[in-house]
Amino acid sequence: MDYAxxxxxxxxxxxxxxxxxxxxxxxxxxxxxxxxxDASLQAALxxxxxxxxxxxxxxxxxxxxxxxxxxxxxxxxxxxxxxxAPHLFPSAAPNGPFALIDAAALGKAHRHLPIAKTALITxxxxxxxxxxxxxxxxxxxxxxxxxxxxxxxxxxLRALPRIPDAAPLLRQWHRVALAAxxxxxxxxxxAFTVEYVKTRHVFAKPVGAFQAVQHRLVQCHQAALAxxxxxxxxxxxxxxxxxxxxxxxAQQKASKIVFDLHQFNGAMGITNAHLLHFWTYRLxxxxxEAGGVYASAHTVANAxxxxxxx
Amino acid sequence: MEFGWSxxxxxxxxxxxxxxxELLPADWHETYTPQSYASDxxxxxxxxxxxxxxxxxxxxxxxxKEWGGEGGDDWEQFxxxxxxxxxxxxxxxxxxxxxxxxxxxxxxxxxxxxEKYLPGIARGTTxxxxxxxxxxxxxxxxxxxxxxxxxGDRYRINGxxxxxxxxxxxxxxxxxxxxxxxxxxxxVLLVPMATMGVSVTSxxxxxxxxxxxxxxxxxxxxxxxxxxxxxxxxxxxxxHALSFERTGVPRYHVGIEVxxxxxxxxxxxxRADDPIVRARxxxxxxxxxxxxxxxxxxxxxxxxxxxxxxxxxxxxxxxLDAVVELMNFLVEFTxxxxxxxxxxxxxxxxxxxxxxxxxxxxxxxxxxxxxxxxGLPRG
Numbered sequence: 229m230d231y232a233x234x235x236x237x238x239x240x241x242x243x244x245x246x247x248x249x250x251x252x253x254x255x256x257x258x259x260x261x262x263x264x265x266d267a268s269l270q271a272a273l274x275x276x277x278x279x280x281x282x283x284x285x286x287x288x289x290x291x292x293x294x295x296x297x298x299x300x301x302x303x304x305x306x307x308x309x310x311x312x313a314p315h316l317f318p319s320a321a322p323n324g325p326f327a328l329i330d331a332a333a334l335g336k337a338h339r340h341l342p343i344a345k346t347a348l349i350t351x352x353x354x355x356x357x358x359x360x361x362x363x364x365x366x367x368x369x370x371x372x373x374x375x376x377x378x379x380x381x382x383x384x385l386r387a388l389p390r391i392p393d394a395a396p397l398l399r400q401w402h403r404v405a406l407a408a409x410x411x412x413x414x415x416x417x418x419a420f421t422v423e424y425v426k427t428r429h430v431f432a433k434p435v436g437a438f439q440a441v442q443h444r445l446v447q448c449h450q451a452a453l454a455x456x457x458x459x460x461x462x463x464x465x466x467x468x469x470x471x472x473x474x475x476x477x478a479q480q481k482a483s484k485i486v487f488d489l490h491q492f493n494g495a496m497g498i499t500n501a502h503l504l505h506f507w508t509y510r511l512x513x514x515x516x517e518a519g520g521v522y523a524s525a526h527t528v529a530n531a532x533x534x535x536x537x538x
Numbered sequence: 539m540e541f542g543w544s545x546x547x548x549x550x551x552x553x554x555x556x557x558x559x560e561l562l563p564a565d566w567h568e569t570y571t572p573q574s575y576a577s578d579x580x581x582x583x584x585x586x587x588x589x590x591x592x593x594x595x596x597x598x599x600x601x602x603k604e605w606g607g608e609g610g611d612d613w614e615q616f617x618x619x620x621x622x623x624x625x626x627x628x629x630x631x632x633x634x635x636x637x638x639x640x641x642x643x644x645x646x647x648x649x650x651x652x653e654k655y656l657p658g659i660a661r662g663t664t665x666x667x668x669x670x671x672x673x674x675x676x677x678x679x680x681x682x683x684x685x686x687x688x689x690g691d692r693y694r695i696n697g698x699x700x701x702x703x704x705x706x707x708x709x710x711x712x713x714x715x716x717x718x719x720x721x722x723x724x725x726v727l728l729v730p731m732a733t734m735g736v737s738v739t740s741x742x743x744x745x746x747x748x749x750x751x752x753x754x755x756x757x758x759x760x761x762x763x764x765x766x767x768x769x770x771x772x773x774x775x776x777x778h779a780l781s782f783e784r785t786g787v788p789r790y791h792v793g794i795e796v797x798x799x800x801x802x803x804x805x806x807x808x809r810a811d812d813p814i815v816r817a818r819x820x821x822x823x824x825x826x827x828x829x830x831x832x833x834x835x836x837x838x839x840x841x842x843x844x845x846x847x848x849x850x851x852x853x854x855x856x857x858l859d860a861v862v863e864l865m866n867f868l869v870e871f872t873x874x875x876x877x878x879x880x881x882x883x884x885x886x887x888x889x890x891x892x893x894x895x896x897x898x899x900x901x902x903x904x905x906x907x908x909x910x911x912x913g914l915p916r917g
Contacts, residue, residue, distance in 0.1 A: 229540060229541065229542070230539060230540040231834065232838070288539060422912050422913070433915070433917070434914075436908075439905070442904065442917075443904040445912065446852075446904045446907045446908050447855075453852055454828035454832055458831050461831055464539070464542075472824075473823070473824045477828050480824070521821065524820070525817040525818070525824070526813070526820055527820070528819075529801075529817070529823070532798065532801075532819075533810070
């Protein structure tokens with residue numbers, strides 16, 4: 229048991245932190261947006277090979293990359309490229325960024341679809357691979373802090389390449405990926421708020437001096453810290469049980485973090501210019517993915533006490 | 539980063555489990571654990587069990603060799619704590635002896651005091667109780683009023699302690715008493731419970747019998763050599779002592795076990811497939827695993843002698859959150875466990891009623907993290 233980063237892991241994290249620092253100030257038009265896809269951040273992570281960490285170094289390192297990159301205000305497609313695709317395609321993966329889609333919800337809006345090059349579509353127990361080159365996508369407005377899009381044409385699933393029985397593996401790594409993004413976003417949202425409540429005064433003292441604020445803010449910090457270590461353990465373990473634990477915990481804590489942090493940022497936190505929503509509304513977006521908290525809880529229960537279920 | 543156990547740690551855990559299989563009576567879970575580890579029955583059992591554990595080199599393995607240990611690391615101490623906790627803590631009150639009373643004596647006691655007290659702890663033959671809380675001083679320990687007045691080469695103690703678990707059966711009391719008017723003018727005295735003027739009464743309460751004792755000190759005279767450290771050094775000593783406990787008890791380990799017991803009961807009743815039951819149970823399990831992950835983080839920091847921070851407080855509140863959720867689960871889905879339906883589930887519930895109060899309240903943990911961890915200003 230060793231919770232400290234190795235020298236290699238520390239160097240990897242420092243490198244990603246450097247990239248995030250370089251992308252810490254969104255351009256003024258992006259500051260007013262709900263979702264800011266930072267193409268430059270995506271290119272830096274992809275071009276630098278950081279999203280290939282799972283293949284080169286391991287899943288734990290990939291989770292560290294996702295977690296750190298998720299602290300940036302701009303969104304990039306992180307988890308599917310860094311954690312899902314390498315496990316679905318151990319040698320040669322299709323081109324990223326990826327959109328992860330459930331065939332049952334094909335007609336709905338999907339995260340990352342407007343910027344994705346490949347869609348991985350869960351169809352029962354299988355996964356279908358859709359090359360998005362030439363496929364028409366309509367962008368969809370959303371308060372979720374990712375870009376969303378909907379297919380503007382009919383997709384014939386029968387014509388797509390199929391990876392048999394790959395859906396459980398996709399769901400497992402999807403859970404690790406979303407937990408890693410949530411851990412990074414939650415930690416950053418807490419850090420952002422801690423700084424804000426130290427400087428913003430009400431009734432002649434800092435907001436953060438009120439015990440009612442302190443206690444709830446600590447609980448948000450607690451949730452973010454626990455998300456981090458459950459997720460890293462899930463990446464290290466590489467099994468469905470630990471993946472479900474990480475997702476289940478992150479998804480059950482998201483609601484409290486979002487509500488409390490917006491409370492402490494007050495009316496400022498409602499404005500897009502304040503940036504808080506870039507992290508909190510990523511948490512909201514991920515709260516229901518990969519089946520959501522109840523499906524991951526059922527996976528945990530099945531692993532511990534047997535029984536069927538989703 | 540590595541989240542797995544080494545082979546040596548796995549072997550050590552198996553050695554403990556084998557000892558438990560061998561040493562615990564067949565009716566252990568039916569007869570003893572429902573009474574709680576503070577019950578007279580379990581305390582008496584610990585007088586038999588701990589010496590047997592000591593003979594197998596498993597009681598104070600983390601202590602230095604000089605005092606009967608093997609110089610094992612904090613992970614070994616913690617693995618032992620996990621296995622003992624999930625077994626219903628057959629060490630009874632002696633977990634305190636080996637975790638912090640012994641190590642504190644090693645640090646502050648005179649050579650004579652060490653010779654007098656450490657062998658009994660290492661052999662597993664002495665029962666200690668902790669004389670800290672008072673009717674008017676719990677979380678705010680520095681408000682304590684029990685007084686030790688210096689009279690020549692003796693101290694005369696007057697006052698009372700409450701919530702003194704194990705006191706009915708204890709041989710010794712690790713007592714905090716006031717020796718001056720200043721808020722932290724406090725001194726530690728090592729008081730034999732058989733001393734004239736010491737009396738114990740027990741109060742009923744929501745937690746199980748044996749925890750809620752009140753100890754009265756009426757003109758209790760002890761020699762000056764009962765003092766641990768210097769006069770007025772009590773605050774520093776107790777702060778040091780509690781640092782051994784900063785990881786707290788491994789609540790996650792027993793929490794998952796108890797959740798499993800509840801599910802087994804629901805299975806027997808044909809109710810375990812209820813998707814609401816399964817979802818709630820899975821969510822609680824995730825909370826306990828979060829507590830485990832953070833607790834291991836803290837143990838790892840301790841092993842590496844990392845500077846103290848508030849992660850231990852975070853780990854503790856994470857575990858408490860999970861405990862409260864599990865207590866709710868028991869009341870919601872197995873309500874008759876508090877009405878004679880299942881002694882083990884009842885024991886778990888009742889022993890945890892004060893979990894958010896003992897060893898620094900939940901709210902105190904939040905204050906410490908807010909101010910020392912997040913750097914938020916004092917109100």
